[in-house]
Amino acid sequence: MTAESTSGTSRQPAVRRAPARRVSMADVARLAGVSAQTVSRVSNGHPSVVGSTREQVLDAMRRLGYRPNSAARALKYGEFRTIGVILFTLSSVGNSRTLEAIVDHAAHEGYAITLIPVAVPTQDGVLGAFTRLGELAVDAVIVIMEVHLLDAATMTLPLGIPAVIVDSNGGDRYTVVDTDQADGTRQAVRHLLDLGHRTVWHVAGPEDSYAAERRAETWRATLTEAGLPVPAMARGDWSADSGYRAGLALADEPGCTAVFAANDQMALGLLRAFHEKGKVVPRDVSVVGFDDITDATSFIPPLTTVHQDFTEVGRHCVERVLRQVHHRRTKPGTTLVPTRLVVRSSTAPPPA
Amino acid sequence: MTAESTSGTSRQPAVRRAPARRVSMADVARLAGVSAQTVSRVSNGHPSVVGSTREQVLDAMRRLGYRPNSAARALKYGEFRTIGVILFTLSSVGNSRTLEAIVDHAAHEGYAITLIPVAVPTQDGVLGAFTRLGELAVDAVIVIMEVHLLDAATMTLPLGIPAVIVDSNGGDRYTVVDTDQADGTRQAVRHLLDLGHRTVWHVAGPEDSYAAERRAETWRATLTEAGLPVPAMARGDWSADSGYRAGLALADEPGCTAVFAANDQMALGLLRAFHEKGKVVPRDVSVVGFDDITDATSFIPPLTTVHQDFTEVGRHCVERVLRQVHHRRTKPGTTLVPTRLVVRSSTAPPPA
DNA sequence: GCGCTGGTTGTTTGCGTAAACATCGATCAG
DNA sequence: CTGATCGATGTTTACGCAAACAACCAGCGC
Numbered sequence: 041m042t043a044e045s046t047s048g049t050s051r052q053p054a055v056r057r058a059p060a061r062r063v064s065m066a067d068v069a070r071l072a073g074v075s076a077q078t079v080s081r082v083s084n085g086h087p088s089v090v091g092s093t094r095e096q097v098l099d100a101m102r103r104l105g106y107r108p109n110s111a112a113r114a115l116k117y118g119e120f121r122t123i124g125v126i127l128f129t130l131s132s133v134g135n136s137r138t139l140e141a142i143v144d145h146a147a148h149e150g151y152a153i154t155l156i157p158v159a160v161p162t163q164d165g166v167l168g169a170f171t172r173l174g175e176l177a178v179d180a181v182i183v184i185m186e187v188h189l190l191d192a193a194t195m196t197l198p199l200g201i202p203a204v205i206v207d208s209n210g211g212d213r214y215t216v217v218d219t220d221q222a223d224g225t226r227q228a229v230r231h232l233l234d235l236g237h238r239t240v241w242h243v244a245g246p247e248d249s250y251a252a253e254r255r256a257e258t259w260r261a262t263l264t265e266a267g268l269p270v271p272a273m274a275r276g277d278w279s280a281d282s283g284y285r286a287g288l289a290l291a292d293e294p295g296c297t298a299v300f301a302a303n304d305q306m307a308l309g310l311l312r313a314f315h316e317k318g319k320v321v322p323r324d325v326s327v328v329g330f331d332d333i334t335d336a337t338s339f340i341p342p343l344t345t346v347h348q349d350f351t352e353v354g355r356h357c358v359e360r361v362l363r364q365v366h367h368r369r370t371k372p373g374t375t376l377v378p379t380r381l382v383v384r385s386s387t388a389p390p391p392a
Numbered sequence: 393m394t395a396e397s398t399s400g401t402s403r404q405p406a407v408r409r410a411p412a413r414r415v416s417m418a419d420v421a422r423l424a425g426v427s428a429q430t431v432s433r434v435s436n437g438h439p440s441v442v443g444s445t446r447e448q449v450l451d452a453m454r455r456l457g458y459r460p461n462s463a464a465r466a467l468k469y470g471e472f473r474t475i476g477v478i479l480f481t482l483s484s485v486g487n488s489r490t491l492e493a494i495v496d497h498a499a500h501e502g503y504a505i506t507l508i509p510v511a512v513p514t515q516d517g518v519l520g521a522f523t524r525l526g527e528l529a530v531d532a533v534i535v536i537m538e539v540h541l542l543d544a545a546t547m548t549l550p551l552g553i554p555a556v557i558v559d560s561n562g563g564d565r566y567t568v569v570d571t572d573q574a575d576g577t578r579q580a581v582r583h584l585l586d587l588g589h590r591t592v593w594h595v596a597g598p599e600d601s602y603a604a605e606r607r608a609e610t611w612r613a614t615l616t617e618a619g620l621p622v623p624a625m626a627r628g629d630w631s632a633d634s635g636y637r638a639g640l641a642l643a644d645e646p647g648c649t650a651v652f653a654a655n656d657q658m659a660l661g662l663l664r665a666f667h668e669k670g671k672v673v674p675r676d677v678s679v680v681g682f683d684d685i686t687d688a689t690s691f692i693p694p695l696t697t698v699h700q701d702f703t704e705v706g707r708h709c710v711e712r713v714l715r716q717v718h719h720r721r722t723k724p725g726t727t728l729v730p731t732r733l734v735v736r737s738s739t740a741p742p743p744a
Numbered sequence: 745g746c747g748c749t750g751g752t753t754g755t756t757t758g759c760g761t762a763a764a765c766a767t768c769g770a771t772c773a774g
Numbered sequence: 775c776t777g778a779t780c781g782a783t784g785t786t787t788a789c790g791c792a793a794a795c796a797a798c799c800a801g802c803g804c
Contacts (some may be wrong), residue, residue, distance in 0.1 A: 064760055075784045082760055089781060107553060110529045111472065112760035114463035115789050118414070120529055122506065130492040131686075140482040143509050152528055153507045157499045176504055177462045177472060177529040201459060280690035283700065288737070309690045335482075338632035338661045340692050416790055427754045430791055440752055467759050659796035 063104045083108055096097070112176065122360060124178035126156045128168045128185065132278055133333045134251075134350065135184055135303070138206060141354020142182060149362060154178050160183075173201070180361045182206065202364030204357050207251055215364070216374040217356045222249055224346040224379030225258035228328045229301050231344070231381055233266060235361035236389045237298035237326065243274045243286045243310065244303040252278075252345025255330065256303045276302070280309040290325075296323055297390040304329035304345055306337050311339055322388035332382055341385035352377045394498060406613030415456045423438070424452035435460055444486045462648070463636060466529065475713060476530035478508045478521045480537065484630055485657070485685050486702065487536055492560060493632065493706020501714060506530050506534045510537075532713045534558065556709050559603055567716070568726040573603055576698040576731030577610035580652050580680045583696070583733055588741045589650035595626045595638045596660065597654040604630075607682065628654070632661040639665025642677075649677055649742040656681035656688050656697055663691055663692075674740035684734055695735035704729045 065083070069076040074097060081089050089097075100106075114120050123146055131137045137275030143153050154176060158169045172183060178200040204215045219368040230241045242259045245252025256273060263270045274289065283306030291297050291314055301307035307329030309323055319325050321341060329336060329345035336343040356375045364368050417435070421428040426449060433441050434449040440447060441449075452458075466472045475498055482488045495505050506528060512519045525533060532554040558569045584592045594611045597604025615622045626641065628634030635658030642648050642664055651684045653659035659681030661674055671677050673693060680698035681688060688695040 062760095065762095066760080076760085077762075077785080078783060081783090086760080086762095091783065093782080109467070109760050111463050111466035112789090113762085114529060115461070115467050116761055117790090118789080120463065130488055130495070131449050136482055136488045137613065143507050144484070147509045152524070155495050155505045157495050177466065177474065226755090234769095251769085280687045284690050292669065305687055305690075308687055312690045312694075316690050334631045335657055335660055335687070338636050338657075338664045340664050340667050342664075373422070414790095417792095418790080428790085429751060429755080429792070432790095433753090436792080438792095442752065445753080461790050464759090466791085467761090467789090468793085470759075473801055 049313050062109070063106045064109065066104050067104055068097065068100045070212045070217050071104060074094045092369070094213070095145055095232075098316075100151045101298070104278070111177075119365075120177045121150055122152045122154050122178045124154045124173060124176055124181045126158060126173075126181060126183045128158045134303075134331060134348065137350035138184060138353050138357075141351040142357055143354075144351075145355045145358040149358060151179075151358070156181075180204075181182050181363050182357045191249050202361050204361040204364075206353065206357060208356050209250055212372060215360050215370060216372075217353055217360065218374060218376060219251075219348045219353060220376040220378050221254035223256045223376075224330060224348070224381075225255045225300070226331065227347050227379065227381040228263050229259055229262040231383070232269070232298040232300065232326055232328060232387065233262075233358075235298075235326065235387060238295065238390070239263060239268045239271055239298070241271050241274070241290055241293070241296050241302045243276050243283055243290075243299060243306050245306075246277050247275070247276075254304050259300055260264075271296070276306045276309075278305060280305045280312075282306060283309025284313045286310065287343055288317065290314075291317035291319055298387075299325060300328045300330075302330055304333045304339075304343060307336075307343055307345065307386075308339055309344075311341075315340070324391055326387040328387060337384065344384045344387040345382055347380050347382045349379070414461070415458045415637075416461065417458075419456055420449065420452045420458050423456060424448045428454050434612050450597070454731050456622070459722055463529075471500055471717075472529045473612055474504045474506050474530045475710070476506045476508050476525060476528055476533045478510060478533060478535045478537070479494070480510045486655075486700065488682060490536060490703035490709075491708050493703040494557070494709055495706075497701075497707045497710040501710060502712070503531075503714070504603055508533075518703060530579055531555075534709045541688075554713050556713040556716075558705065560710060561602055564724060566575060566724050567712050568704055568724070569712065570602075570728060571700045571705060572728040573606035574610045575728075576682060576733075577607045577652070578614050579731065579733040580682065580698050581611055581614040584613075584650040584652065584678055584739065585620070586620060586738060587678065590647065590742070591620045591623055591650070593623050593626070593648050593651045594650060595628050595642075595653045595658050597658075598629045598644055599627070601630075611652060623648070628658045628661075630657060632657045632664075634658060635661025636665045638662065640669065641667075643669035643671055650678060650680075650739075652680045652682075656683045656685045656691075656695060659688075659695055659697065659738075660691055663693075663695075674738050676743055678742075679741040680733075680739060689736065691738070696736045696739040697734055699732050699734045701729050701731070711719050 065076045065079045069079045074093060078089060078093065079097055081294050082094050095385035109338060114329065125142060127135055127139065127141060133335050146153050147266065156169050156172060156176065183205045184205065185205065185207065204217060229240050240259065240263060242256060244256040246311050247253070260270050276286055283301055286306070287310040290299060299310055301310055307327050310327050314325055321327055327343065329343050330349035332345045356377065359373065411450050417428045417431045420431045424431065430441060430445060431449055434446050477491060477494060479487055479491065482491065489569050508521050508524060508528065525651060526625055535555065535557045538560065556569060559570050576614065581592050592611065592615065594608060596608040599605070626638035628638055638658070639662040642651060651662055653662055659679050662679050666673050666677055674678055679695065681695050684697045684699035689699050708729065712727065
């Protein structure tokens with residue numbers, strides 16, 4: 041899934057070896073001395089099979105190690121009860137928590153999840169994922185894309201399959217589910233301003249992330265609306281280390297008393313940088329994060345942050361995509377999942 | 393996947409609605425005025441289709457929104473090119489990193505990954521997952537189970553499907569891949585002893601985790617071998633918060649100058665507890681973690697920890713399971729992935 | 745002109761399963 | 775004793791695709 045380790049095109053050439061003829065119903069039927077249909081009935085727990093026959097069949101199944109062929113089943117039923125999830129990386133906490141919520145909720149609805157990694161975060165990579173989609177055993181797709189790759193050209197591709205996009209701005213053409221980035225950011229910035237800070241610095245996420253852009257925009261807008269100066273923005277890559285580097289610079293910035301980091305991991309880096317520079321959080325500088333990862337309660341000090349409800353995001357994704365699967369036409373549109381500020385110990389009024 | 397949000401049995405009753413008759417090759421063939429076989433050839437990029445015909449077919453495909461039916465394909469080819477991964481939770485960093493590595497490597501081999509969540513971490517839950525396995529479109533399984541549920545009774549079930557287990561002790565009966573827990577632990581404890589500490593305290597993971605048990609055992613053994621006293625062991629649940637609680641107690645322990653935490657997140661909690669209790673790490677207490685999560689470099693202070701090579705674990709899983717898929721029959725056995733200690737700033741000689 | 749070659753397209757067939765329908769035998773009411 | 779009924783089981787068929795084979799048509803050398 042990471043760019044280094046995978047190449048979409050390096051996929052093995054489709055050498056179709058002679059399929060290793062597995063045990064089929066016919067084999068079981070032969071051994072048990074019954075018809076294939078009876079085996080099918082036993083396999084599906086159909087009632088009208090007499091006990092002794094059932095036992096014979098079960099015994100034959102065991103002896104042969106029979107396993108029903110889900111391809112044949114799916115072919116008959118016309119569905120896989122599986123949802124594909126297209127994503128680029130699992131290393132961000134947000135992605136992995138969203139995925140977990142999706143898996144949870146899908147399981148609850150009787151659906152499994154197939155992961156479709158995007159080899160490289162380029163249009164080609166996304167295209168490749170959509171192509172592979174056709175070969176995969178899925179009834180619908182959820183796209184978790186935190187990068188600017190879903191423009192009109194690319195996204196017109198996956199025709200004919202129910203799809204939901206997480207974290208994008210294509211709400212007019214597609215079904216989109218997202219955290220309410222703007223509201224969360226506004227709460228974070230307002231919280232710092234309400235404490236009395238003259239302005240708020242920002243450590244943004246990478247440029248190619250919609251979420252990062254949305255948070256940066258809203259940070260800027262909130263300051264501007266309040267008639268406050270907008271300080272220079274630092275740019276990180278979501279990692280704690282990038283937050284640390286940004287923090288070393290900010291620590292030397294004279295009037296910097298409040299920083300809003302675009303995620304908790306960068307906030308962690310900030311805390312370390314300030315600590316090393318001898319600045320005490322929150323006495324000298326206040327720090328707010330975004331995500332509310334579980335570890336945030338154990339930062340030094342425990343982090344004030346914007347709580348994202350990943351569970352809710354996952355639930356909405358599954359619900360909306362399954363609604364499409366079941367032919368209940370839905371119109372495109374965005375579902376925003378609300379956020380809330382969790383105040384812990386990393387924020388305080390500015391030093392006197 | 394978490395116990396609260398999912399119940400394996402709540403799966404929708406298998407109401408088999410009339411399958412939504414999707415566009416098939418025959419439909420495309422009819423519109424394009426060719427045979428189904430020609431559509432198949434175009435669909436698979438077979439060379440011997442003349443340009444004009446190809447265009448007609450492609451056009452018909454577009455107009456009808458044709459999407460090849462992977463069930464039929466899989467039925468013909470006898471394989472799905474998909475590996476199932478059975479796991480209980482994604483919330484542990486280890487699981488999610490291992491999964492990512494598996495996804496990466498599987499994609500590299502042209503395989504997709506289907507997640508099979510275990511509803512509840514009981515034998516029934518695992519059993520349910522294995523049952524669902526039969527209905528799923530997978531060629532093999534990788535089991536990521538950090539709990540004691542794979543005993544003989546349960547594990548005899550998934551007969552006839554290639555399988556690899558991560559993080560278990562069933563190496564004699566199954567193919568197992570694991571991090572070398574023992575060696576990693578030994579390195580951690582020896583490092584602290586070599587620095588001059590009189591003994592090493594331990595904050596263990598939950599009892600139902602093999603990994604946690606292995607680390608605890610080895611910690612104990614290493615101390616015993618060195619002829620040192622074995623202090624009382626604290627028990628956490630992998631979370632930073634549980635580490636914090638353990639740390640509050642350890643901070644009051646008189647001779648406690650070195651602590652080995654069974655994972656980095658608990659180590660994070662320890663750092664906070666010591667900080668709040670006025671103990672300076674590493675001057676007053678040394679702390680070592682396990683995992684080497686990326687954030688560990690940004691803890692205060694940066695954490696000395698045992699590096700686990702999740703990528704390598706994932707790679708071995710995929711390799712070994714695919715070997716079973718292709719060459720049929722490999723003997724069981726355990727593959728141990730080596731660890732290495734990464735020394736950062738959370739360890740030092742004991743106070744004089 | 746004839747048959748041959750090679751490239752393009754069509755036809756037949758079967759993958760494993762389960763619904764629909766057919767059959768068979770036993771039981772039972774009249 | 776007969777025929778209706780019903781439960782257990784077997785037979786046929788179709789799901790969508792692609793391999794194997796067949797058919798067809800050009801162009802070519804002789």
